[in-house]
Amino acid sequence: MPPEPFDEELAERGRLLIAAAVAETRAPLALRERIEADRGRSPRSTRSRRGWRVFAPVAGVVAAAAIALVVFAGGSASPSVLATAALATKGPVLPAPAEDQSNDSILKASVSGVPFPYWGDSFQWEAVGARKDDIDGRSAKTVFYENPKGARAAYTILDGKSIDPPKGARVTTQNGTKLWVTERDGRRIVVWTRGGHTCVLSAPKAIPESKMLDAASWNAGGNVPF
Amino acid sequence: MLGVSVSGTSRQLDPAALGDHVDRLYRAAWALCGSREDAEDLVQETFAKVLAKPRFIRNDDDLGYLLRVLRNTFVSRHRTAMRRPQAAPLPEELEPADPSSATRPDAAVEAREVFEYISNLPESFRDALVAVDVVGLSYGEAAKLLGTKEATITSRLYRARAQVARGMDPSRESVL
Numbered sequence: 001m002p003p004e005p006f007d008e009e010l011a012e013r014g015r016l017l018i019a020a021a022v023a024e025t026r027a028p029l030a031l032r033e034r035i036e037a038d039r040g041r042s043p044r045s046t047r048s049r050r051g052w053r054v055f056a057p058v059a060g061v062v063a064a065a066a067i068a069l070v071v072f073a074g075g076s077a078s079p080s081v082l083a084t085a086a087l088a089t090k091g092p093v094l095p096a097p098a099e100d101q102s103n104d105s106i107l108k109a110s111v112s113g114v115p116f117p118y119w120g121d122s123f124q125w126e127a128v129g130a131r132k133d134d135i136d137g138r139s140a141k142t143v144f145y146e147n148p149k150g151a152r153a154a155y156t157i158l159d160g161k162s163i164d165p166p167k168g169a170r171v172t173t174q175n176g177t178k179l180w181v182t183e184r185d186g187r188r189i190v191v192w193t194r195g196g197h198t199c200v201l202s203a204p205k206a207i208p209e210s211k212m213l214d215a216a217s218w219n220a221g222g223n224v225p226f
Numbered sequence: 227m228l229g230v231s232v233s234g235t236s237r238q239l240d241p242a243a244l245g246d247h248v249d250r251l252y253r254a255a256w257a258l259c260g261s262r263e264d265a266e267d268l269v270q271e272t273f274a275k276v277l278a279k280p281r282f283i284r285n286d287d288d289l290g291y292l293l294r295v296l297r298n299t300f301v302s303r304h305r306t307a308m309r310r311p312q313a314a315p316l317p318e319e320l321e322p323a324d325p326s327s328a329t330r331p332d333a334a335v336e337a338r339e340v341f342e343y344i345s346n347l348p349e350s351f352r353d354a355l356v357a358v359d360v361v362g363l364s365y366g367e368a369a370k371l372l373g374t375k376e377a378t379i380t381s382r383l384y385r386a387r388a389q390v391a392r393g394m395d396p397s398r399e400s401v402l
C-alpha cells in the first residue's frame with residue numbers, strides 16, 4: 001500500500017530533524033584526546049616503532065632537532081590547553097558577570113586576582129554567561145562573550161601556574177603580549193598568560209584572527225591587568 | 227591513506243585514520259545510548275577494542291566496520307548492565323547543564339532530544355536510522371551491516387523517521 005501523503009510529510013520532517021541534530025553534534029575534544037592517548041599506547045604503534053630501530057642513529061638526530069624546535073618555539077604537547085579550549089563547546093551554565101563599577105574595563109569575575117575584561121564598548125562583545133570547571137585538578141573559569149551577530153567566544157582563565165601552549169601553535173606578539181594561535185575543530189584558539197595564569201580564547205574561525213588578537217591583548221591603557 | 231594491503235582482498239586498518247570517524251561514531255553512540263556521557267564511554271571502549279590488535283578488513287568500508295564494533299560493544303554493555311542493579315537516574319534539575327557539544331544552546335537541546343528519542347525506538351528501527359541517517363551509510367551498506375534487505379531498510383527508515391517527527395512534536399498526533 002503506498003504511503004499516505006501525511007505520512008510522507010511526517011517522515012520527511014523526521015529526516016530533517018535528525019539531519020539537524022547530526023549537523024549540530026560533534027565529538028567533544030576531551031574524547032578525542034582520550035582516543036588519541038589510547039592510540040599512542042596501542043600495540044600497533046609499538047610495533048611500528050620497533051621497525052624503525054635500524055634507523056635509530058638517524059632517528060635520534062631527527063628527534064633531537066624536533067625537540068630543539070619545540071623548545072625554541074616555546075611549546076610542547078599540552079592536552080590541558082585543548083581540554084581548556086573544549087570548555088568553549090560546553091556552553092554557559094552560570095549568569096554573565098556584571099561590569100565592575102569601580103573599573104569599567106573589567107568584569108566582576110576573576111581567577112586569583114586576574115579579572116576578565118569588559119569588551120562591550122571596545123569590541124561589541126558582551127558577556128552572556130559563564131561556567132566553572134575543574135581540569136586535571138585545576139579550577140578554570142570561563143566567560144562567554146557574544147557579538148551583535150550572535151557569534152560566541154569563550155575566554156577561560158586557568159588557575160595555577162601557566163601551562164605550555166599547544167604543539168604547533170603559531171606565536172605572535174601584540175601590544176607587548178606574546179600570543180599563541182592554533183586551530184582545532186573549526187575553532188581558532190588563542191593562548192597567552194596574564195599574571196602567570198594561562199588564558200585561552202576560543203571562537204569560531206569566522207571571527208577574524210586580528211580581532212581575537214586585539215581583544216586578547218587589550219589592556220585598556222593599563223586598566224586590565226596583565 | 228587508510229591502510230596497507232596485505233593480500234589481494236584484505237588490508238590492515240590504519241589506526242592513524244580512525245580519528246576521521248570519531249564524530250560519526252559519537253553521534254551513533256549517542257543515538258544508541260540516549261546519553262552523552264554513555265556515548266563518550268562507548269566510543270572510547272570501541273576504539274580501545276579496535277586498537278588492541280591489528281585489524282584486517284576486506285573492503286574500503288572502515289566506517290561500516292567501526293559501526294559494527296560499536297554496535298556489538300553497545301549490545302554487550304547493555305546486556306551486562308541489565309544484569310547489574312539499576313541505579314536511580316538523577317532528577318531532571320540535577321542533570322549537568324548543556325550536555326551537548328553543539329554550539330547553539332537551543333540546537334543543543336533539540337539534538338539531545340532527538341538522540342534520546344532515537345535511542346528509545348524499537349531496536350530494528352533504531353539501528354536502521356543510526357546506520358543511514360546518523361552515520362551516513364548507504365542503504366546497501368546498512369542492509370549488509372544489519373543482515374537484511376535494502377527494501378527492509380527503506381521501510382524501517384521511513385517508519386522510524388515518522389516516529390521521530392511524531393515524538394518530537396506530539397501535538398501533531400491530535401491533528402490526525
